[in-house]
Amino acid sequence: AQKVTQAQTEISVVEKEDVTLDCVYETRDTTYYLFWYKQPPSGELVFLIRRNSFDEQNEISGRYSWNFQKSTSSFNFTITASQVVDSAVYFCALSENTNAGKSTFGDGTTLTVKP
Amino acid sequence: DTAVSQTPKYLVTQMGNDKSIKCEQNLGHDTMYWYKQDSKKFLKIMFSYNNKELIINETVPNRFSPKSPDKAHLNLHINSLELGDSAVYFCASSQALTDTQYFGPGTRLTVL
Numbered sequence: 001a002q003k004v005t006q007a008q009t010e011i012s013v014v015e016k017e018d019v020t021l022d023c024v025y026e027t028r029d030t031t032y033y034l035f036w037y038k039q040p041p042s043g044e045l046v047f048l049i050r051r052n053s054f055d056e057q058n059e060i061s062g063r064y065s066w067n068f069q070k071s072t073s074s075f076n077f078t079i080t081a082s083q084v085v086d087s088a089v090y091f092c093a094l095s096e097n098t099n100a101g102k103s104t105f106g107d108g109t110t111l112t113v114k115p
Numbered sequence: 116d117t118a119v120s121q122t123p124k125y126l127v128t129q130m131g132n133d134k135s136i137k138c139e140q141n142l143g144h145d146t147m148y149w150y151k152q153d154s155k156k157f158l159k160i161m162f163s164y165n166n167k168e169l170i171i172n173e174t175v176p177n178r179f180s181p182k183s184p185d186k187a188h189l190n191l192h193i194n195s196l197e198l199g200d201s202a203v204y205f206c207a208s209s210q211a212l213t214d215t216q217y218f219g220p221g222t223r224l225t226v227l
Contacts, residue, residue, distance in 0.1 A: 033213050035215065035216075037218075039156070043203070043220070043221055044218065044220055044221070045158075045205060045207075045218035045221075047215050047216070047217065047218075050214075050215045089156055091158060095212075095213045096213075097213060100170075100211075100212030100213050101146065101148075101163035101165060101170040101171045101212040102160055102163065102171045102173070103148075103160055103216065104160075105157075105158040105159070105160075107155075107156075107157055108156050108157070108158070110156075
């Protein structure tokens with residue numbers, strides 16, 4: 001059965017600090033997809049990244065970067081030089097190929113960036 | 116030009132009532148979903164539809180009945196509302212079942 005664990009319930013940092021949000025997943029599939037979504041205080045869910053299981057290349061997008069490691073079943077998300085606007089709940093999600101249509105979300109990590 | 120829209124945004128109702136939430140997407144996607152987000156922010160899938168067919172029904176009570184009149188719409192009807200149904204309900208769509216999902220703004224349902 002697919003499972004996503006975000007062990008950090010809440011993280012608080014001061015502006016300009018770097019912060020890493022952890023995501024560990026479980027799956028028996030060899031083909032699967034991992035996602036990160038952001039939910040700011042306004043409530044909408046914003047897509048950040050999608051990664052398939054065959055692509056372990058790390059990705060950088062501005063201040064955001066993602067580290068995918070199949071050996072440890074992790075897909076961690078780092079924000080460099082955090083800003084107050086980064087304050088949000090961040091969700092990691094998994095979608096298996098054999099169980100397509102059933103995405104499993106982690107419980108979310110609430111990030112608070114203080115000025 | 117909203118990609119995924121839901122109506123209403125807020126819904127306040129009494130226990131025992133029946134209510135519906137509508138969802139429309141203009142992205143041309145084949146797959147649509149309903150999620151429930153509880154007060155602790157946990158996000159759980161309820162239903163997935165692909166080309167108007169039900170693919171996933173995650174042990175949701177029979178009081179919840181989704182209906183997809185066409186690929187662009189997925190409505191959620193809830194009978195005999197209970198206090199525990201209070202939550203934010205999100206609709207989403209994707210091109211295919213494992214593709215990126217794009218979410219609507221959510222409908223906050225409060226059952227009194």
